[in-house]
Amino acid sequence: MLFVGRNGTGRSGDKLLTPPRVIQETxxxxxxxxxxxxxxxxxxxxxxxxxxxxxxxxLFIYYLGxxxxxxxxxxxxxxxLLEIVHAAxxxxxxxxxxxxxxxxxxxxxxxxxxxxxxxxxDHLLSSGLQYLxxxxxxxxxxxxxxxxxxxxxxxxxxxxxxxxxKTDLKTHGRIVDxxxxxxxxxxxxxVAILHQNGGDFYRSATAALGESFGRYxxxxxxxxxxxxAQRLRKKGLQDFANGIVTRPLAFLLKAVSxxxxxxxxxxxxxxxxxxxxxxxxxxxxxMQKYRIEEKCRELLRSDENRILAGLAxxxxxxxxxxxxxxxxxxxxxxxA
Amino acid sequence: MLFVGRNGTGRSGDKLLTPPRVIQETxxxxxxxxxxxxxxxxxxxxxxxxxxxxxxxxLFIYYLGxxxxxxxxxxxxxxxLLEIVHAAxxxxxxxxxxxxxxxxxxxxxxxxxxxxxxxxxDHLLSSGLQYLxxxxxxxxxxxxxxxxxxxxxxxxxxxxxxxxxKTDLKTHGRIVDxxxxxxxxxxxxxVAILHQNGGDFYRSATAALGESFGRYxxxxxxxxxxxxAQRLRKKGLQDFANGIVTRPLAFLLKAVSxxxxxxxxxxxxxxxxxxxxxxxxxxxxxMQKYRIEEKCRELLRSDENRILAGLAxxxxxxxxxxxxxxxxxxxxxxxA
Numbered sequence: 001m002l003f004v005g006r007n008g009t010g011r012s013g014d015k016l017l018t019p020p021r022v023i024q025e026t027x028x029x030x031x032x033x034x035x036x037x038x039x040x041x042x043x044x045x046x047x048x049x050x051x052x053x054x055x056x057x058x059l060f061i062y063y064l065g066x067x068x069x070x071x072x073x074x075x076x077x078x079x080x081l082l083e084i085v086h087a088a089x090x091x092x093x094x095x096x097x098x099x100x101x102x103x104x105x106x107x108x109x110x111x112x113x114x115x116x117x118x119x120x121x122d123h124l125l126s127s128g129l130q131y132l133x134x135x136x137x138x139x140x141x142x143x144x145x146x147x148x149x150x151x152x153x154x155x156x157x158x159x160x161x162x163x164x165x166k167t168d169l170k171t172h173g174r175i176v177d178x179x180x181x182x183x184x185x186x187x188x189x190x191v192a193i194l195h196q197n198g199g200d201f202y203r204s205a206t207a208a209l210g211e212s213f214g215r216y217x218x219x220x221x222x223x224x225x226x227x228x229a230q231r232l233r234k235k236g237l238q239d240f241a242n243g244i245v246t247r248p249l250a251f252l253l254k255a256v257s258x259x260x261x262x263x264x265x266x267x268x269x270x271x272x273x274x275x276x277x278x279x280x281x282x283x284x285x286x287m288q289k290y291r292i293e294e295k296c297r298e299l300l301r302s303d304e305n306r307i308l309a310g311l312a313x314x315x316x317x318x319x320x321x322x323x324x325x326x327x328x329x330x331x332x333x334x335x336a
Numbered sequence: 337m338l339f340v341g342r343n344g345t346g347r348s349g350d351k352l353l354t355p356p357r358v359i360q361e362t363x364x365x366x367x368x369x370x371x372x373x374x375x376x377x378x379x380x381x382x383x384x385x386x387x388x389x390x391x392x393x394x395l396f397i398y399y400l401g402x403x404x405x406x407x408x409x410x411x412x413x414x415x416x417l418l419e420i421v422h423a424a425x426x427x428x429x430x431x432x433x434x435x436x437x438x439x440x441x442x443x444x445x446x447x448x449x450x451x452x453x454x455x456x457x458d459h460l461l462s463s464g465l466q467y468l469x470x471x472x473x474x475x476x477x478x479x480x481x482x483x484x485x486x487x488x489x490x491x492x493x494x495x496x497x498x499x500x501x502k503t504d505l506k507t508h509g510r511i512v513d514x515x516x517x518x519x520x521x522x523x524x525x526x527v528a529i530l531h532q533n534g535g536d537f538y539r540s541a542t543a544a545l546g547e548s549f550g551r552y553x554x555x556x557x558x559x560x561x562x563x564x565a566q567r568l569r570k571k572g573l574q575d576f577a578n579g580i581v582t583r584p585l586a587f588l589l590k591a592v593s594x595x596x597x598x599x600x601x602x603x604x605x606x607x608x609x610x611x612x613x614x615x616x617x618x619x620x621x622x623m624q625k626y627r628i629e630e631k632c633r634e635l636l637r638s639d640e641n642r643i644l645a646g647l648a649x650x651x652x653x654x655x656x657x658x659x660x661x662x663x664x665x666x667x668x669x670x671x672a
Contacts, residue, residue, distance in 0.1 A: 036489070038489055038492055038493055038496070039496060040495070041492060092454050092458060115495060118428050119428070119488045119491045119492050119495070122428060122461075122484065122487070122488035123489060125458075125461075125484075126484040126485035126488060129465065129477075129481045129484075130478070130481040130485055133474060133478055138472065138474065141465075141469045142466070142469055145465040145466040145469055146466060148461075148462040148465075149459060149462035149463055151458070151462075152455045152456075152458035152459040152462060153374055153459060155455045156374055156377060156452065156455050156456070157374055159376070159451060159455070160374070160376060
């Protein structure tokens with residue numbers, strides 16, 4: 001029973017916001033949740049609000065909820081909390097990877113130092129959970145604590161398989177689910193909770209849609225790391241350089257001959273030592289030889305169609321169209 | 337109304353456990369909460385269980401609760417959760433300070449590496465909160481999220497005042513409250529929640545007692561860093577070396593003459609550069625000259641008397657006596 005209004009009272013009635021307004025309201029809510037009098041925390045809050053990113057998670061939960069006729073204000077609150085958890089996870093990730101940049105932006109670690117970034121991440125999380133608790137729904141709390149646990153677990157699994165060429169697709173799938181899919185699945189579960197007042201929210205259509213979307217999002221990123229021409233020119237094969245086996249590489253390793261496998265293994269060791277990919281051209285030639293791009297693209301297309309079908313089944317037309325339009329931009333596989 | 341049994345049903349009736357049994361049951365509960373299939377997490381859980389420490393927080397909440405006639409099992413659960421939050425905070429602290437050891441034990445960071453320690457801390461926290469949520473009391477959640485937030489905030493305030501000789505007693509008090517007192521205050525608040533089914537639990541007698549105890553505990557540590565002969569032989573004036581202004585130093589700075597202040601300032605700068613205290617003897621001579629030890633000890637004694645009076649007012653005799661006896665060991669100021 002996913003398509004009745006909250007508490008069975010029918011339509012929520014509040015106005016549908018445009019995406020820029022959703023982002024604006026989300027930022028306001030984030031700022032409220034993170035307000036405090038410690039200087040460094042003020043800076044950190046401003047950083048989280050201003051660095052912004054695309055706010056995909058808040059947009060996703062807002063329009064998914066509105067497409068199911070839910071109250072906008074609660075969706076904004078939950079979206080802000082998803083974004084805070086996401087930001088905290090990125091901050092702790094930054095410390096760990098000692099990454100110098102994330103998508104061209106200076107990272108938190110570089111701006112604030114490792115020390116402040118760990119504590120800042122803790123502060124974001126606890127401020128978020130404190131606010132969440134005031135919303136008074138223990139099901140919400142279950143979804144968020146499950147998600148935070150899954151995020152740290154997935155990072156640890158990924159670490160355990162760092163530069164492990166034998167990482168199988170099952171393990172990779174677990175990492176994808178924990179690192180990326182989990183917050184989109186959480187968004188879907190939260191929408192289901194709002195509808196059903198609890199129930200088996202992880203088995204809802206919206207949680208399934210969220211999970212598919214999150215998985216797709218990560219697999220598409222992994223695909224682009226090997227096959228997006230524009231990205232390759234700047235910095236290709238980052239996952240190979242960083243010792244992470246993703247779908248393209250896992251498929252390739254299964255397909256290649258023994259001598260080719262040995263060659264890839266040597267490149268892998270070189271990347272581990274140097275942090276650089278030496279034989280980019282050769283790796284891409286093998287990808288082409290075994291038609292890995294086509295294989296990956298086919299899988300992405302079928303995922304994409306399932307997601308679009310899921311979106312099309314949502315009851316409310318206007319938010320459904322916005323969500324399809326907004327996410328079509330992301331869903332479109334850019335490479336030919 | 338702090339002295340009636342849970343839900344007004346009178347005495348809880350379950351048997352009073354000895355301190356070693358409380359620790360044993362706490363460790364079992366911690367192991368249950370932290371169980372999982374990720375290899376590194378198993379090691380981390382084993383480390384948290386086995387490194388143990390004195391389990392002061394679980395003992396404190398157990399006997400405080402029993403002295404108020406509460407159910408033992410729930411107290412063990414809450415004590416295990418306090419210990420998990422404490423362990424997570426130490427882990428994140430380890431990363432930050434790059435400390436090589438904590439009280440003679442190898443630190444988590446040294447055993448597991450920074451990377452795993454940040455994520456491991458996150459995992460401890462989220463596992464704890466996930467379990468806490470299943471206990472189904474939103475007041476518990478409020479107390480824990482408040483405490484976690486206060487812990488990270490206090491660490492950040494401390495960082496902000498790192499090697500700041502002008503750190504005043506108010507700021508130092510805030511750090512003490514956030515870093516140490518907060519989890520003892522939480523223990524007292526949780527006991528009050530169990531009694532009152534909510535209410536203004538932070539204003540309860542047990543929360544006040546917990547806070548006094550936690551503050552005392554930290555001030556006593558700060559005192560011993562300057563005035564405990566045994567400790568001084570091993571590694572004295574750690575707080576000075578680490579650029580933290582505690583009560584003894586704050587009192588001294590207020591008391592000294594201008595040239596003496598300049599001398600201390602020079603030593604402070606030297607410690608900042610070298611991480612070493614050069615003029616330990618001279619600093620201690622000034623402490624003696626201005627009778628700082630006596631002043632600190634007087635304050636500790638008056639705190640101690642207040643705590644003992646608070647303990648004496650608890651209704652149940654047997655747990656009250658155990659808590660007094662156990663904590664008398666800690667409460668006793670060792671230095672002459």
